[in-house]
Amino acid sequence: MSLTSEHAGRLRHWQVPKTSHSYTRRDAALYALSIGFGDNPLDRQELRFVDHTRADFRAVPSFALILGYPGFWLGEKATGLDIGRLLHIEQSIEILEPLAPSGHVTAETTVTDLLDLGAGKGAILCSRRDIRDGDNRLVAVVRQSHMLRGYGGFGGERPEKPAMTALGEPVWSVSTKVLPQQALLYRLNGDLNPIHADPEIAAAAGFEQPILHGMCSFGMSCRAILRSLCAYDTERLRFISARMTAPVFPGETLRHDIRPDGSFTATIVGRDKVALDRGSVVVANVTAEAARQKQEALA
Secondary structure (H helix, E strand, O other), rough: OOOOHHHHHHHHHHOOOOOOEOOHHHHHHHHHHHEEEEEEEOOHHHHHHOOOOOOOOOOHHHHHHHHOOOOOOOHHHOOOOOHEEEEEEEEEEEEOOOOOOOOOEEEEEEEEEEOOOOOEEEEEEEEEEEEOOOOOEEEEEEEEEEEEOOOOOOOOOOOOOOOOOOOOOOOEEEEEEEHHHHHHHHOOOOOOOOOOHHHHHHOOOOOOOOOOOHHHHHHHHHHHHHHHHOOOHHHHHEEEEEEEOOOOOOEEEEEEEOOOOOOOEEOOOOEEEOOOOOEEEEEEEOOOHHHHHHHHHOO
Protein backbone atom coordinates (compact mmCIF):
# COMPACT_ATOMS: atom_id res chain seq x y z
CA MET A 1 0.00 0.00 0.00
CA SER A 2 1.72 3.17 -1.16
CA LEU A 3 0.60 6.76 -0.76
CA THR A 4 -1.07 8.44 -3.69
CA SER A 5 0.37 11.80 -4.66
CA GLU A 6 -2.83 13.40 -3.35
CA HIS A 7 -2.56 11.63 0.01
CA ALA A 8 1.13 12.59 0.25
CA GLY A 9 0.22 16.20 -0.46
CA ARG A 10 -2.33 16.23 2.37
CA LEU A 11 0.24 14.87 4.80
CA ARG A 12 2.87 17.43 3.73
CA HIS A 13 0.45 20.25 4.54
CA TRP A 14 -1.18 18.67 7.58
CA GLN A 15 -2.34 21.27 10.07
CA VAL A 16 -1.48 20.11 13.58
CA PRO A 17 -3.44 22.18 16.12
CA LYS A 18 -1.37 24.53 18.26
CA THR A 19 -1.11 23.44 21.86
CA SER A 20 -1.09 25.21 25.20
CA HIS A 21 0.41 23.38 28.15
CA SER A 22 0.59 24.29 31.83
CA TYR A 23 2.77 21.98 33.88
CA THR A 24 3.90 21.61 37.48
CA ARG A 25 6.99 20.40 39.29
CA ARG A 26 5.14 17.14 39.89
CA ASP A 27 4.82 16.67 36.10
CA ALA A 28 8.56 17.26 35.67
CA ALA A 29 9.33 14.77 38.46
CA LEU A 30 7.02 12.15 36.91
CA TYR A 31 8.80 12.55 33.59
CA ALA A 32 12.20 12.05 35.24
CA LEU A 33 10.95 8.90 36.98
CA SER A 34 9.51 7.61 33.69
CA ILE A 35 12.97 7.64 32.04
CA GLY A 36 14.76 5.93 34.90
CA PHE A 37 15.86 8.68 37.30
CA GLY A 38 15.76 7.66 40.95
CA ASP A 39 16.47 3.96 40.45
CA ASN A 40 19.22 4.27 43.07
CA PRO A 41 17.66 5.66 46.27
CA LEU A 42 21.13 6.61 47.57
CA ASP A 43 22.01 8.79 44.56
CA ARG A 44 21.68 12.33 45.91
CA GLN A 45 22.57 13.84 42.52
CA GLU A 46 19.32 12.56 41.03
CA LEU A 47 17.09 13.73 43.88
CA ARG A 48 17.09 17.17 42.25
CA PHE A 49 15.11 15.70 39.36
CA VAL A 50 12.63 13.44 41.16
CA ASP A 51 11.88 15.20 44.47
CA HIS A 52 9.75 18.16 43.43
CA THR A 53 9.73 19.59 46.98
CA ARG A 54 13.45 20.46 46.92
CA ALA A 55 14.56 24.06 46.52
CA ASP A 56 17.13 22.98 43.92
CA PHE A 57 14.64 20.95 41.85
CA ARG A 58 15.46 20.87 38.10
CA ALA A 59 13.65 19.71 34.97
CA VAL A 60 15.50 17.21 32.78
CA PRO A 61 16.32 18.84 29.39
CA SER A 62 14.55 16.02 27.52
CA PHE A 63 11.35 17.04 29.37
CA ALA A 64 10.97 19.25 26.29
CA LEU A 65 9.86 16.10 24.43
CA ILE A 66 6.47 16.21 26.14
CA LEU A 67 6.00 19.97 26.58
CA GLY A 68 3.26 21.12 24.24
CA TYR A 69 3.02 17.59 22.86
CA PRO A 70 0.04 17.55 20.45
CA GLY A 71 -0.64 13.84 20.93
CA PHE A 72 0.00 11.04 18.45
CA TRP A 73 -1.65 12.94 15.61
CA LEU A 74 -0.16 10.67 12.91
CA GLY A 75 -2.30 7.86 14.30
CA GLU A 76 -5.55 9.80 13.97
CA LYS A 77 -8.07 8.25 11.59
CA ALA A 78 -8.17 11.37 9.43
CA THR A 79 -4.54 10.88 8.33
CA GLY A 80 -5.52 7.64 6.55
CA LEU A 81 -2.47 5.82 7.96
CA ASP A 82 -2.35 2.39 9.60
CA ILE A 83 -1.16 2.97 13.16
CA GLY A 84 0.59 -0.41 13.21
CA ARG A 85 2.88 0.66 10.38
CA LEU A 86 4.17 3.86 11.95
CA LEU A 87 7.54 3.87 13.72
CA HIS A 88 9.38 6.72 15.42
CA ILE A 89 12.91 6.59 13.97
CA GLU A 90 14.69 9.90 14.68
CA GLN A 91 14.59 12.48 17.42
CA SER A 92 16.42 15.65 18.35
CA ILE A 93 16.07 18.45 20.88
CA GLU A 94 17.67 21.86 20.69
CA ILE A 95 17.59 23.64 24.07
CA LEU A 96 17.71 27.40 23.68
CA GLU A 97 16.78 28.36 27.24
CA PRO A 98 16.89 26.32 30.47
CA LEU A 99 13.52 24.67 31.04
CA ALA A 100 11.60 26.04 33.99
CA PRO A 101 10.60 23.31 36.48
CA SER A 102 7.00 24.53 36.23
CA GLY A 103 5.20 27.00 34.01
CA HIS A 104 3.18 27.47 30.86
CA VAL A 105 4.22 26.93 27.25
CA THR A 106 2.65 27.11 23.81
CA ALA A 107 3.79 24.92 20.96
CA GLU A 108 3.38 24.79 17.20
CA THR A 109 4.04 21.57 15.26
CA THR A 110 4.64 21.61 11.50
CA VAL A 111 5.42 18.92 8.94
CA THR A 112 8.79 19.82 7.43
CA ASP A 113 9.32 17.00 4.91
CA LEU A 114 7.90 13.79 3.45
CA LEU A 115 10.54 11.58 1.83
CA ASP A 116 10.00 8.59 -0.45
CA LEU A 117 12.05 5.41 0.01
CA GLY A 118 10.52 3.75 -3.06
CA ALA A 119 7.68 1.39 -3.97
CA GLY A 120 7.20 -1.47 -1.53
CA LYS A 121 9.39 0.27 1.03
CA GLY A 122 8.39 3.23 3.09
CA ALA A 123 8.16 6.97 3.52
CA ILE A 124 9.72 9.22 6.16
CA LEU A 125 7.68 12.06 7.60
CA CYS A 126 9.65 14.79 9.40
CA SER A 127 8.14 17.30 11.80
CA ARG A 128 9.24 20.16 14.03
CA ARG A 129 7.73 21.52 17.26
CA ASP A 130 8.63 25.03 18.44
CA ILE A 131 8.07 25.50 22.18
CA ARG A 132 7.64 29.00 23.64
CA ASP A 133 7.40 30.03 27.27
CA GLY A 134 4.95 32.45 28.86
CA ASP A 135 7.01 35.41 27.60
CA ASN A 136 6.84 34.01 24.03
CA ARG A 137 10.54 33.17 24.05
CA LEU A 138 11.53 30.16 21.97
CA VAL A 139 12.95 27.79 24.59
CA ALA A 140 13.26 24.53 22.65
CA VAL A 141 12.91 23.03 19.18
CA VAL A 142 11.92 19.36 19.00
CA ARG A 143 12.34 17.49 15.71
CA GLN A 144 11.05 14.01 14.91
CA SER A 145 11.02 11.60 11.99
CA HIS A 146 8.57 8.73 11.58
CA MET A 147 8.83 5.77 9.24
CA LEU A 148 5.57 5.06 7.39
CA ARG A 149 6.23 1.40 6.61
CA GLY A 150 5.13 0.31 3.14
CA TYR A 151 3.89 3.75 2.11
CA GLY A 152 6.67 4.58 -0.38
CA GLY A 153 6.38 4.88 -4.14
CA PHE A 154 4.41 8.12 -4.46
CA GLY A 155 7.09 9.88 -6.49
CA GLY A 156 8.49 12.04 -3.71
CA GLU A 157 12.03 13.19 -3.05
CA ARG A 158 14.46 10.52 -1.83
CA PRO A 159 16.36 11.02 1.44
CA GLU A 160 20.07 11.68 1.32
CA LYS A 161 22.31 8.86 2.50
CA PRO A 162 23.95 9.83 5.81
CA ALA A 163 27.72 10.14 5.85
CA MET A 164 29.36 7.24 7.66
CA THR A 165 32.07 8.17 10.15
CA ALA A 166 34.34 5.94 12.17
CA LEU A 167 33.54 5.86 15.88
CA GLY A 168 36.24 6.11 18.46
CA GLU A 169 36.39 4.13 21.67
CA PRO A 170 33.82 5.20 24.28
CA VAL A 171 35.12 6.94 27.38
CA TRP A 172 31.96 6.28 29.40
CA SER A 173 29.57 3.32 29.41
CA VAL A 174 26.38 3.79 31.41
CA SER A 175 23.99 0.85 31.74
CA THR A 176 20.34 1.36 32.65
CA LYS A 177 17.72 -1.29 33.38
CA VAL A 178 14.41 -0.80 31.57
CA LEU A 179 11.68 -1.56 34.11
CA PRO A 180 9.08 -4.17 33.11
CA GLN A 181 6.40 -1.47 33.53
CA GLN A 182 8.48 1.32 31.97
CA ALA A 183 6.32 1.78 28.85
CA LEU A 184 3.15 1.93 30.95
CA LEU A 185 4.81 4.49 33.23
CA TYR A 186 6.01 6.58 30.28
CA ARG A 187 2.47 6.61 28.82
CA LEU A 188 1.43 8.79 31.76
CA ASN A 189 3.32 11.63 30.04
CA GLY A 190 0.64 11.63 27.31
CA ASP A 191 2.02 9.40 24.54
CA LEU A 192 -0.86 6.93 24.22
CA ASN A 193 0.15 4.98 21.10
CA PRO A 194 -1.34 1.54 21.93
CA ILE A 195 1.66 -0.31 20.46
CA HIS A 196 3.37 0.45 23.79
CA ALA A 197 0.60 -1.07 25.93
CA ASP A 198 -1.72 -3.41 24.01
CA PRO A 199 -0.24 -6.89 23.33
CA GLU A 200 -2.63 -7.53 20.43
CA ILE A 201 -1.74 -4.31 18.63
CA ALA A 202 1.96 -4.96 19.22
CA ALA A 203 1.59 -8.48 17.81
CA ALA A 204 -0.25 -7.17 14.73
CA ALA A 205 2.75 -4.87 14.14
CA GLY A 206 5.13 -7.84 14.33
CA PHE A 207 6.36 -7.54 17.93
CA GLU A 208 6.27 -10.27 20.56
CA GLN A 209 5.17 -7.78 23.22
CA PRO A 210 4.51 -4.04 23.57
CA ILE A 211 7.66 -2.04 22.87
CA LEU A 212 9.21 0.87 24.73
CA HIS A 213 8.54 4.36 23.41
CA GLY A 214 11.39 5.63 21.26
CA MET A 215 11.16 8.88 23.20
CA CYS A 216 11.62 6.96 26.44
CA SER A 217 14.83 5.27 25.29
CA PHE A 218 15.93 8.68 23.96
CA GLY A 219 15.25 10.22 27.37
CA MET A 220 17.24 7.44 29.03
CA SER A 221 20.18 8.41 26.81
CA CYS A 222 19.74 12.04 27.85
CA ARG A 223 20.04 10.91 31.47
CA ALA A 224 23.26 9.03 30.65
CA ILE A 225 24.67 12.12 28.88
CA LEU A 226 23.82 14.37 31.82
CA ARG A 227 25.59 12.00 34.17
CA SER A 228 28.73 11.43 32.10
CA LEU A 229 29.38 14.63 30.12
CA CYS A 230 27.56 17.26 32.18
CA ALA A 231 27.91 16.12 35.80
CA TYR A 232 24.12 16.68 36.04
CA ASP A 233 24.47 20.38 35.10
CA THR A 234 21.35 20.78 32.93
CA GLU A 235 22.35 24.18 31.57
CA ARG A 236 25.30 22.64 29.72
CA LEU A 237 23.25 20.37 27.49
CA ARG A 238 22.24 22.34 24.39
CA PHE A 239 21.48 19.67 21.77
CA ILE A 240 20.92 15.93 21.58
CA SER A 241 19.88 13.76 18.65
CA ALA A 242 19.77 10.08 17.77
CA ARG A 243 18.27 7.57 15.35
CA MET A 244 16.14 4.69 16.64
CA THR A 245 17.41 1.53 14.97
CA ALA A 246 15.90 -1.36 16.96
CA PRO A 247 12.89 -1.71 19.27
CA VAL A 248 13.53 -1.97 23.00
CA PHE A 249 11.39 -4.24 25.16
CA PRO A 250 10.54 -3.45 28.78
CA GLY A 251 12.74 -5.53 31.08
CA GLU A 252 15.87 -5.22 28.94
CA THR A 253 19.03 -3.25 29.72
CA LEU A 254 20.44 -0.39 27.66
CA ARG A 255 24.19 0.32 27.61
CA HIS A 256 25.00 3.88 26.58
CA ASP A 257 28.50 4.19 25.10
CA ILE A 258 29.55 7.84 25.07
CA ARG A 259 32.60 9.41 23.44
CA PRO A 260 34.37 12.69 24.27
CA ASP A 261 33.17 14.30 21.00
CA GLY A 262 29.55 13.84 22.09
CA SER A 263 28.75 10.90 19.81
CA PHE A 264 26.99 7.96 21.44
CA THR A 265 25.14 4.72 20.86
CA ALA A 266 22.73 2.74 23.04
CA THR A 267 23.00 -1.03 22.80
CA ILE A 268 20.50 -3.61 24.08
CA VAL A 269 22.51 -5.83 26.40
CA GLY A 270 21.99 -9.54 25.74
CA ARG A 271 20.71 -9.07 22.19
CA ASP A 272 23.69 -7.03 21.01
CA LYS A 273 21.34 -4.79 19.04
CA VAL A 274 21.97 -1.07 18.68
CA ALA A 275 18.76 0.66 19.76
CA LEU A 276 19.99 4.25 19.30
CA ASP A 277 22.58 5.06 16.65
CA ARG A 278 24.26 8.18 15.28
CA GLY A 279 23.80 9.87 18.63
CA SER A 280 25.15 13.38 18.90
CA VAL A 281 25.22 15.99 21.65
CA VAL A 282 26.40 19.57 22.04
CA VAL A 283 27.55 20.50 25.52
CA ALA A 284 28.39 24.11 26.31
CA ASN A 285 31.57 25.28 28.04
CA VAL A 286 32.83 21.89 29.06
CA THR A 287 35.44 19.37 27.99
CA ALA A 288 35.36 15.67 28.67
CA GLU A 289 38.17 16.02 31.24
CA ALA A 290 36.47 18.96 32.99
CA ALA A 291 33.24 16.98 33.22
CA ARG A 292 35.08 14.02 34.70
CA GLN A 293 36.81 16.21 37.30
CA LYS A 294 33.55 17.90 38.31
CA GLN A 295 31.77 14.57 38.58
CA GLU A 296 34.55 13.20 40.80
CA ALA A 297 34.40 16.31 42.96
CA LEU A 298 30.65 15.89 43.43
CA ALA A 299 30.83 12.15 44.20
